[in-house]
Amino acid sequence: MKAVVLVNVDLDDGSVTGPGGLLERLQTLTDPRARRGKRHRLAGLLAIAAAAVLGGARSYTAIAEFASELDAATLARPGTWRRPYSDCWIPPSEATLRRTLQQVDADALDRLVGDWLADQQPPAQAGDQPAAVAVDGKALRGAVGPDGQQVHLLAALAHGSGTVLAQRRVDAKTNEISGFRPLLEPLDLQGKVVTADALHTQAKHARWLVDDEHADYLLTVKGNQPGLQAQIDRLAPDAFPPGAPHR
Secondary structure, three states: OOOOOOOOOOOOOHHHHOOOOHHHHHOOOOOOOOOOOOOOOHHHHHHHHHHHHHOOOOOHHHHHHHHHOOOHHHHHOOOOEEOOOOOOEEOOOHHHHHHHHHHOOHHHHHHHHHHHHHHOOOOOOOOOOOOEEEEEEEEEEEEEOOOOOEEEEEEEEEOOOOOEEEEEEOOOOOOHHHHHHHHHOOOOOOOOEEEEOHHHOOHHHHHHHHHHOOOEEEEOOOOOOHHHHHHHHOOOOOOOOOOOOOO
């Protein structure tokens, strides 16, 4: 069973509302909604949704429940709708959140939030071990896209903190293997170790990581590649000693 690491995002914090914060970055996204009938600012809707999902929300209903529990000052800050002639800010409804999240460019949103999360990580200290990035795919239970297909995501996470550094949807017509490189290309992988399960134990992945990204890798070998597994089984135990230079 894989651990689920939750991130508590304070929507009142300067990292969200200040210069270069999450809200400012979200304002760079194109608003896909029609002009008529818009009440909430797009950046505010997406900031609330991001905070909810990072905190553990796994459905549109859960995101809406998270929004409904925010106080008036917090709702006002990202630009939710204010009822005319009152001091009452209205949280976005489940339907509003669902329609907006289904229309927005999901890959662009994931990259933006991932970049913001990466910037929140503490800088590495002298003597620290090289950072590691885990590639992990998962199907979102109960989440269905506009095409009626279950949503399947491929994510890159920071080892230790579990912070999502990048994420993209796996198209129903493709698979995780084809999404490996596009997922990792925006990240700075130099000097880092990339880990992934047996599905991604591909020569082209390993070659790209070492030759192009100057990264290391730790890939699992299982029975889905019996030839490779047999070759490894025939190696002497000291063929790959810990810390051996790349050959």
